[in-house]
Amino acid sequence: MPRKIVHYPHPALRHKSKPVKTIDKELHLNIGEMKELMYQAKGLGLAAPQVALPFQLLVMNVTGDPQQPECEEVFLNPRIVERKDYITAEEGCLSFPGLYQDIRRAQTIKVQAYNLKGQLVEKVVNDLEARAWQHEIDHLNGVLFIDMMGPVSRLMARSSVKNFEKIFREAQAKGEIPPDLEIEKLLAGIESK
Numbered sequence: 783m784p785r786k787i788v789h790y791p792h793p794a795l796r797h798k799s800k801p802v803k804t805i806d807k808e809l810h811l812n813i814g815e816m817k818e819l820m821y822q823a824k825g826l827g828l829a830a831p832q833v834a835l836p837f838q839l840l841v842m843n844v845t846g847d848p849q850q851p852e853c854e855e856v857f858l859n860p861r862i863v864e865r866k867d868y869i870t871a872e873e874g875c876l877s878f879p880g881l882y883q884d885i886r887r888a889q890t891i892k893v894q895a896y897n898l899k900g901q902l903v904e905k906v907v908n909d910l911e912a913r914a915w916q917h918e919i920d921h922l923n924g925v926l927f928i929d930m931m932g933p934v935s936r937l938m939a940r941s942s943v944k945n946f947e948k949i950f951r952e953a954q955a956k957g958e959i960p961p962d963l964e965i966e967k968l969l970a971g972i973e974s975k
């Protein structure tokens with residue numbers, strides 16, 4: 783079954799990801815699917831938990847343009863080692879389609895991650911790119927942008943968040959999405975492979 787982007791409150795979004803240990807064919811297949819889903823959804827980045835894969839993997843293209851594959855990036859086991867200068871700007875998430883709110887993030891960050899050759903790379907990124915990194919790395923830790931909202935944004939997002947919950951639970955009740963416990967078992971199965 784092809785992967786798809788899961789929406790809040792899918793349990794995979796709250797599951798803390800495991801580091802990627804091997805760069806193999808399966809990983810490449812997953813990355814290919816993630817890139818395709820990211821472009822289809824017109825996103826700038828996608829983290830593996832958003833396709834119910836419990837691994838520290840993210841794909842990004844801050845242009846959001848599949849015609850600019852030179853801007854495409856894939857990172858494994860990323861972490862932020864420095865943050866500075868905080869700035870508030872509007873942010874969205876492919877797991878909350880249509881919801882946009884102001885979020886405060888560091889304007890400049892230094893990140894470390896492994897590339898697909900297994901090399902550790904370090905870079906300093908700013909503005910939109912820094913925002914995308916922080917958002918995607920949060921996903922790997924089970925943290926969502928609704929957790930990062932200030933009190934005003936949170937209040938404005940409340941009915942939308944409740945609506946996502948309602949839609950998800952209705953889909954589970956109809957059997958279109960498995961129950962939470964079953965999803966947790968599936969995630970544990972993927973991790974132990």
Ligand code: ZN
Binds near residue numbers: 876921
């Ligand atoms: Zn997101």
